[in-house]
Amino acid sequence: MLEVRSLSIHFHRYTRGLRRTVLTPVVDLYLKVSAGEVVAVVGSSGSGKSLLAHTVLGLLPSNAKVEGEIWFKGELLTPERQALARGRQIALIPQSVSFLDPLMRVGAQVRRAAQLSGKNRHSAAAQRAIFQRYQLPLEVERWYPFQLSGGMARRTLVSMAVVGEAELILADEPTPGLHPEVVRETLNHLRQLADEGRGVVLITHDIQAALQVADQIAVFYAGTTVEIAPVTAFSGKGEGLLHPYTQALWRSLPQNEFIPLPGMQPPPQDLPQGCLFAPRCPLATAECTAERPTMRAIAQNQVRCIHAQG
Amino acid sequence: MKVLRYLIRKLLRLVLLLFTISVLSFTLVSLSPIDPVQAYVGAEMMRIGPEQRQRIAERWGLNDPPVVRYMRWLSSLMRGDLGTSAIYNQPVSQVIRQRFLTSLGLMGTAWVLSGVLGFLLGVLSGARAGSWIDQVIRFYAYLLASTPAFWLALLLLIVFAVFLKWAPVCCATPPGLLPEQVTFAQRLHHLALPALTLSIIGIANITLHTRQKLITILNSDYILFARAQGENLFGLIWHHGLRNIALPAITLQFASISELFGGSVLAEQVFAYPGLGQATVQAGLRGDVPLLLGIVLFSTLFVFTGNTIADILYHLIDPRIRLGVES
Ligand code: SF4
Numbered sequence: 277m278l279e280v281r282s283l284s285i286h287f288h289r290y291t292r293g294l295r296r297t298v299l300t301p302v303v304d305l306y307l308k309v310s311a312g313e314v315v316a317v318v319g320s321s322g323s324g325k326s327l328l329a330h331t332v333l334g335l336l337p338s339n340a341k342v343e344g345e346i347w348f349k350g351e352l353l354t355p356e357r358q359a360l361a362r363g364r365q366i367a368l369i370p371q372s373v374s375f376l377d378p379l380m381r382v383g384a385q386v387r388r389a390a391q392l393s394g395k396n397r398h399s400a401a402a403q404r405a406i407f408q409r410y411q412l413p414l415e416v417e418r419w420y421p422f423q424l425s426g427g428m429a430r431r432t433l434v435s436m437a438v439v440g441e442a443e444l445i446l447a448d449e450p451t452p453g454l455h456p457e458v459v460r461e462t463l464n465h466l467r468q469l470a471d472e473g474r475g476v477v478l479i480t481h482d483i484q485a486a487l488q489v490a491d492q493i494a495v496f497y498a499g500t501t502v503e504i505a506p507v508t509a510f511s512g513k514g515e516g517l518l519h520p521y522t523q524a525l526w527r528s529l530p531q532n533e534f535i536p537l538p539g540m541q542p543p544p545q546d547l548p549q550g551c552l553f554a555p556r557c558p559l560a561t562a563e564c565t566a567e568r569p570t571m572r573a574i575a576q577n578q579v580r581c582i583h584a585q586g
Numbered sequence: 587m588k589v590l591r592y593l594i595r596k597l598l599r600l601v602l603l604l605f606t607i608s609v610l611s612f613t614l615v616s617l618s619p620i621d622p623v624q625a626y627v628g629a630e631m632m633r634i635g636p637e638q639r640q641r642i643a644e645r646w647g648l649n650d651p652p653v654v655r656y657m658r659w660l661s662s663l664m665r666g667d668l669g670t671s672a673i674y675n676q677p678v679s680q681v682i683r684q685r686f687l688t689s690l691g692l693m694g695t696a697w698v699l700s701g702v703l704g705f706l707l708g709v710l711s712g713a714r715a716g717s718w719i720d721q722v723i724r725f726y727a728y729l730l731a732s733t734p735a736f737w738l739a740l741l742l743l744i745v746f747a748v749f750l751k752w753a754p755v756c757c758a759t760p761p762g763l764l765p766e767q768v769t770f771a772q773r774l775h776h777l778a779l780p781a782l783t784l785s786i787i788g789i790a791n792i793t794l795h796t797r798q799k800l801i802t803i804l805n806s807d808y809i810l811f812a813r814a815q816g817e818n819l820f821g822l823i824w825h826h827g828l829r830n831i832a833l834p835a836i837t838l839q840f841a842s843i844s845e846l847f848g849g850s851v852l853a854e855q856v857f858a859y860p861g862l863g864q865a866t867v868q869a870g871l872r873g874d875v876p877l878l879l880g881i882v883l884f885s886t887l888f889v890f891t892g893n894t895i896a897d898i899l900y901h902l903i904d905p906r907i908r909l910g911v912e913s
Binding site for chain 2: 330333335359362363364367368370371372374375376377378379380388389392393420422423436
């Protein structure tokens with residue numbers, strides 16, 4: 277349904293003395309999502325993963341330069357197609373209640389989302405139906421966002437994304453600092469949406485959350501996907517994981533060996549030559565710094581490492 | 587209960603404010619070098635003797651120490667008497683009423699015009715921030731914001747009244763006519779230039795504020811989400827922008843009353859428009875203490891009311907405050 281091929285994003289910024297710096301928060305990114313599937317995009321903050329959602333929707337600021345291709349349902353996603361698809365075919369589930377208009381009643385905002393998705397005449401009915409589906413009491417219609425509890429806010433945001441018939445759902449960090457129960461509920465909602473046949477991209481820094489619902493996990497590092505692996509590969513000692521970073525990430529989890537990876541992710545204005553992970557990689561060799569490794573399919577995984585073996 | 591407490595607090599603050607301002611103005615007037623008698627009598631000064639002069643001063647109570655004079659003024663104020671204006675030879679309350687009604691048309695027109703136009707220009711400029719139209723509007727606003735009101739008034743007067751002869755050079759009505767003979771069209775004709783001056787000055791501030799606010803809103807999270815839902819620029823402004831800039835705009839509009847008042851003093855002076863502003867200048871220049879104090883108190887009350895209305899509207903309109911109080 278969605279395929280992102282060698283996507284790079286550059287930001288040009290003028291700093292002091294009119295010196296131009298180029299930030300490259302997303303480098304040569306690859307991602308594929310099929311209908312009925314939850315693909316989790318996992319990476320620490322600053323790995324450029326939120327930009328992915330904005331790029332697919334065509335909502336980047338004007339000083340951003342985008343390279344690469346985004347395919348949606350077999351067609352190249354041009355800016356014109358993006359404008360048509362926004363809200364109708366591709367919907368966003370944002371992070372928090374601050375993404376709701378503070379002065380507009382919740383019901384009106386959901387109805388507006390329904391109208392924009394094409395349900396012009398039936399927006400009120402659609403809103404009622406979606407409220408029922410997500411167990412939002414009817415009186416919430418007349419509330420303002422600041423009156424919503426954490427759980428209700430989540431359900432409202434989800435209901436706004438799916439009040440239309442969007443086939444692709446982009447959930448951008450939908451479980452930040454939430455109560456565990458609300459997290460589970462939100463993740464279940466995403467799973468249901470995929471089971472109904474939609475494609476779901478779950479963008480998160482919380483690998484635990486991702487493991488609960490995802491079919492595939494795309495691991496982000498310094499703005500690129502270093503590995504895409506089925507969720508089943510994340511088990512045991514991580515034998516199914518092929519990229520050194522993914523393995524290190526897996527080992528660093530508390531329920532595993534809890535060994536942190538030394539060093540820091542490179543900043544987007546100062547990316548290393550060759551493999552982006554080379555400065556921290558225990559297996560790095562001279563070839564690694566020669567050029568950027570490409571994505572290779574090995575077993576069920578896609579890996580961006582020249583030394584990876586199945 | 588809450589409302590009552592709010593009102594009482596406001597009222598106390600108002601009384602304190604009025605008192606402080608009256609003391610301050612009184613002190614300033616007492617220190618002023620203008621001799622009220624001389625200012626009153628003017629060129630006739632040479633023809634009256636010292637005894638006559640002494641008699642006028644006594645009748646006005648000018649020989650008593652300032653504190654006594656202030657107490658006398660205050661006690662008659664308590665009885666609702668603002669005293670008599672020396673230069674108009676009428677009770678101060680009556681002068682203020684007449685003058686204020688004349689000014690009200692002027693200030694009201696300017697208030698509405700500058701509010702509506704300023705808001706529209708601000709929205710246009712903020713929505714297309716960085717475009718040529720934004721550049722033009724901003725240039726215009728900055729230019730006006732740094733233009734003194736009286737200078738603009740003179741400029742308009744010279745262009746429209748003196749050269750083009752579209753507008754009258756002075757006053758609120760054609761000279762030589764009794765008030766009941768003046769038609770509405772004539773009044774409007776005389777109002778046009780002063781009102782234009784005042785509105786043009788007021789627009790700049792409102793435009794720049796509205797623009798800034800709209801730009802902030804357009805960069806907010808909820809606008810990003812609305813765009814993700816497929817909202818276009820017009821929809822963004824119509825459904826979210828206006829709703830969110832309306833509140834600060836209303837507050838600003840009511841708070842701008844004080845500037846309007848200040849502007850009207852200068853504009854009325856230039857156009858010889860017989861409103862409250864002109865009376866203020868006269869009272870100041872000719873040492874008419876009761877009138878000056880009366881106007882100062884009245885304008886304080888006026889501005890205070892404007893700000894209070896803004897405050898109350900804010901509480902009534904913003905659901906975060908309105909409902910937050912209840913829950
Ligand atoms: S390409 Fe080399 S440096 Fe990069 S992850 Fe593989 S082994 Fe490490």
